[in-house]
Amino acid sequence: MIKTWFEKFADNTTGQIIFFAAYVVLTTLGLFLLSDSVTAFLILLLSLLILYYLKLNIKIKWALGLLIIAVLVPFAASQGSSYQSFMDVGTLVLIYVAMSLGLNIVVGFAGLLDLGFIAFFAVGAYTYAIFGSTQANHFMPFGHYPLPGDTFWLFIPIGAIIAAIFGILLGIPVLRVKGDYLAIVTLGFGEIIRIVLNNMNKPINITNGPMGIPSIEPPRLFGIAIQNASQFYYIALVIFLFAIYIATRLEHSKLGRAWKAVRDNEIAAQAMGIPLVKTKLAAFAIGASFSGMMGSVFAAKQMYIDASSFTYLESTIVLVMVILGGMGSIPGVILGAAVVIILNNQVLTDISNTLTQLSASGVISVPDALSPAKMQRFIFGILLVVFALYRTKGLIPHKNRVFNVSKLKREAAAEKNKYKDDPEVEGSES
């Protein structure tokens, strides 16, 4: 009975809209009134997932989704004392979504397993950090540093470009190796970048070594310094939308199809005239530029960076996002990144805090070692194993675009007929 009801509901657009509107209004109210409740926050965010599965026009979906992310969530969260921490998690989600979209291009589309992806994020972050703090004074022969916060906006594309250059630098030697060798070479590359950043405080002090770079200038927009998480949220949101736009446009473009061809069978792809080198380098460069952009945002948001934020663990976390969501599936990767970040930064910390309180009050005793906030690796490890074994395609599996074969045939036939009638065109075409 439930099934038939569900099927009916799946066909009933009006019903869906009403249901969705009610859901959004209720959950917004819920978060608004129970201002500090994490559960309410999560339930409101769940509306985005529901929206994805509704049968609506794609444009309406986007408009509604934007309305929820850009207006309702910040508004409803703004009442409580944990507003900034909610927005902080939101910003992190957006940053990591853009990054995992970048990794998705490399791993999901082009099939090149990259285990050192965080290096590009580091490159982007250090690019802004060095020039946005007094650090650049140590080695730049001219100019006065820190550069004012207004230049931050320039550093988003600069970060992207420098990360892309690094992506190509990595790509050129790496193209000669394949499969798991490629994975281990990228891992080595990521570690090299981290170690070099961690040690470049002599002979010329470029990155300030293990001390990290403190007091990075906040970005400025029309003279207002952007310092709060709630303000960074909108910067990250804009780049996030840009990243989604680029990723979806690329997926079905000529380049995107070339990536997938290379992923599925390199030799066959080459035989069909796909330039392997160019295609793979483009994947590395574009994927890297996504995380380079977000790197500058990350540096500006944290106001302090050091090499310990860019370890192998972080690379793997981004990989977990892609695997969890579904390799090659853009909505999947977005969901994967959101789940991982919210789990890591909100849910686990919350459960740990609750457990600590409970043990303090003597209800149950949970040893500190078991505190879920420390169990990151364990949880991500299990996620990786379980998804690799039982659900290789991830939460939202990738779907190939469906073409209407009969329609294509008809079009092709029409095209042929047209040329038949007009022999001149045929001659010039061939």
Added chain:
Amino acid sequence: MLQQIIQTLPQVLVDGLTLGFIYAVVAIGYTMVYGILELINFAHGDIFMTGSFVGAGMLFFLLSIGFMSSVPSLILFIIIILVAAIVTGVLGVGIERVAYRPLRRKNAPKLIALITSIGISFILEDAVRFIAELKTGNYILTAPPMFQHRFVLNVHSVFPFFNNATFQSSFLVVSIVTIIMLISLDIFVNRTKWGMAMRAVAQDRETASLMSINVNRVISVTFFIGSALGGATGVLFLIQYGTIDPYIGFILGIKAFTAAVLGGIGNIRGAMFGGILLGVLEMFAAANLSIITNNAMDSGYKDVFAFIILILVLIFKPEGLFGKAAVEKV
């Protein structure tokens, strides 16, 4: 400058050999699994780490029941290393059963198996951290000293341009045990029936199974031996360096993999040689990097060398120093 480097050479060699022996045995675990399954078993470094923790646990346990005072430390050491080897060997077989065999049955792409092994390595790291922290309150363990007697290798009197080298008796233990392990493994692989089966499976799994070889059992045995060797090396690491934490496995694992690649992956003797070479090179870099580059780089860069060697070998000579170049058939 050159004189300074030459003077310290004996000490560098002693330290490098110690590290190199450890790399060599761990590298064998990688190379055996890769030879048979063409899989980089990322979890192997963490099996090594688990072995060192099992060893430390046994050591603490035996100390607490007052076992140590009644027997010589050599016997204690043999008991510990055997227990650690068996535990990690069984662990390795279990990991293969749970995480790799289902994928093999499904004929999943190789990258998926790689991802599973990363997951397993994370699970091991955290499980060990959790247990250690629960038992001792701190996940960084320091073992009570064993084999601490210091020797001075009097090189200076023979070759006056060298300084003397000092080493602990643990260096002797590490070298002797690794040499025993390496030789017995070599005999096992080249002289016994199981070793022959293993080589057959590595060459061609399907044909081997037609020759009435139980491929799955051979793979299990391979995992057992590789992991047991790794775990035993963990104990050696413990007595040589004293301090362990759950995260030593990752970087050491990558370096051991580098050693395996350097010697030609799939080639057991190559892995032994690659490990020793890498250990000596790394110690040399750690000791002399700041002298050579005039203080521009210090020993903080020593890990970079392993990675650079890894990348260079994979790109320019992927078959390694002793491997045969594989021809890819379309």
